[in-house]
Amino acid sequence: MTTIAILLVLAGSAAGAGSQAVSFASPGFAPTQMDNAGRLMEDWGTFGVRLAGEGITDGTVSVESLRLRDVIPAARCTSDRGAVRMVCTAFRAPIFPAGADAFTVRLEEAKGNAAKLTLAVDLPENSQLGMRTVKLGGRTVLALPREAVSNRGLREWGYCDEASPLPGWGKPVGPCDPAFRNIRAGMGGVPIAYRFNVKPKSRAQVVLGFCESHWADPGQRPLTCRVEGAPSQTVDPVGKWGQHKPGVLRFAASDEDGDGALDISVRPAAGAADRNPILNAIWIFPPGETPDLARVIAGELSAGAIRYVDVGGPSDQSLFPPGKLEYNLELAAGGAIELVFLAACKGGDVPTPEAGVWTPETLLKAAHDVWRDWPSDRKP
Ligand SMILES: [Ca+2]
Numbered sequence: 001m002t003t004i005a006i007l008l009v010l011a012g013s014a015a016g017a018g019s020q021a022v023s024f025a026s027p028g029f030a031p032t033q034m035d036n037a038g039r040l041m042e043d044w045g046t047f048g049v050r051l052a053g054e055g056i057t058d059g060t061v062s063v064e065s066l067r068l069r070d071v072i073p074a075a076r077c078t079s080d081r082g083a084v085r086m087v088c089t090a091f092r093a094p095i096f097p098a099g100a101d102a103f104t105v106r107l108e109e110a111k112g113n114a115a116k117l118t119l120a121v122d123l124p125e126n127s128q129l130g131m132r133t134v135k136l137g138g139r140t141v142l143a144l145p146r147e148a149v150s151n152r153g154l155r156e157w158g159y160c161d162e163a164s165p166l167p168g169w170g171k172p173v174g175p176c177d178p179a180f181r182n183i184r185a186g187m188g189g190v191p192i193a194y195r196f197n198v199k200p201k202s203r204a205q206v207v208l209g210f211c212e213s214h215w216a217d218p219g220q221r222p223l224t225c226r227v228e229g230a231p232s233q234t235v236d237p238v239g240k241w242g243q244h245k246p247g248v249l250r251f252a253a254s255d256e257d258g259d260g261a262l263d264i265s266v267r268p269a270a271g272a273a274d275r276n277p278i279l280n281a282i283w284i285f286p287p288g289e290t291p292d293l294a295r296v297i298a299g300e301l302s303a304g305a306i307r308y309v310d311v312g313g314p315s316d317q318s319l320f321p322p323g324k325l326e327y328n329l330e331l332a333a334g335g336a337i338e339l340v341f342l343a344a345c346k347g348g349d350v351p352t353p354e355a356g357v358w359t360p361e362t363l364l365k366a367a368h369d370v371w372r373d374w375p376s377d378r379k380p
């Protein structure tokens with residue numbers, strides 16, 4: 001029989017009266033502790049959030065244990081911060097195999113005035129930020145809220161994937177743009193993805209550049225390229241251009257979903273023997289003029305492009321600025337916002353949010369179902 005999960009209520013230490021560390025778990029799993037400042041103490045580090053902005057004051061912090069939907073052990077940290085009341089609630093979501101801690105940050109405007117806020121997430125050093133995940137080493141330790149992607153401080157353009165730069169990997173023959181020499185590769189089949197800020201709903205000509213310098217035979221590394229607003233194109237670079245031969249594909253792109261960003265991705269084509277996609281270069285040109293592709297390959301149009309990216313080269317960049325993970329949020333007078341994070345538990349990863357299997361509602365329901373069915377004499 002597995003160890004019975006225990007809801008421990010530990011005596012508080014430094015924080016004021018009413019604030020104490022609280023633990024919570026799923027049946028049969030080691031508990032997670034919320035410390036008396038409202039942070040989760042995970043085996044990979046401490047996860048917590050900090051609030052800043054106009055009218056945000058220091059305030060008392062109160063941590064308590066409670067039951068969500070009557071049965072789910074949970075920890076809650078409440079703090080009145082002047083213009084905003086912040087309530088952080090955590091419970092264990094019983095995701096196979098190790099579970100994950102769902103951490104909901106609720107921000108309530110408290111003074112009857114619209115408020116602009118910055119919510120900063122405390123992360124361990126060496127954290128790698130992605131669009132929806134934070135990784136530490138090879139482990140996915142945090143899933144980030146979908147609602148807040150557009151509220152993140154992002155650069156004008158950059159990659160937003162888990163691919164790796166391989167400078168000097170390309171060995172293009174003949175005179176060509178230097179961008180063909182450096183690549184990024186999606187080792188293990190991860191897509192290569194870039195995002196560029198554009199005028200909402202605007203159009204552009206996008207050119208992707210490739211040079212395959214590993215395979216000599218066709219059919220090994222076919223790639224499927226998607227550029228927002230254009231039909232996807234599948235290409236076998238060796239079959240189409242040959243080994244070490246630079247080649248380009250043109251796309252009539254548009255910001256189809258109107259979010260002010262143009263999304264570009266390269267993935268392994270269906271059935272590809274080599275599952276590691278590569279990309280050498282990206283050019284963005286104005287709509288309406290069709291760039292001469294031979295001149296693009298020769299590097300003659302790079303200086304005049306709206307964007308020219310030597311993928312994997314020294315000027316390539318992540319979409320995410322280094323350092324802190326911060327959200328810029330606006331609260332209407334009397335309004336509230338909820339952001340749900342998912343933190344990895346002892347020995348586990350969090351599931352990739354892109355897989356789309358879990359939502360905050362289904363996590364709560366799953367936790368409810370396991371605790372409802374757990375024998376009452378063994379409930380904490
Ligand atoms: Ca878009």
Ligand SMILES: [Ca+2]
Nearest residue numbers: 179182280311
């Ligand atoms: Ca490159």
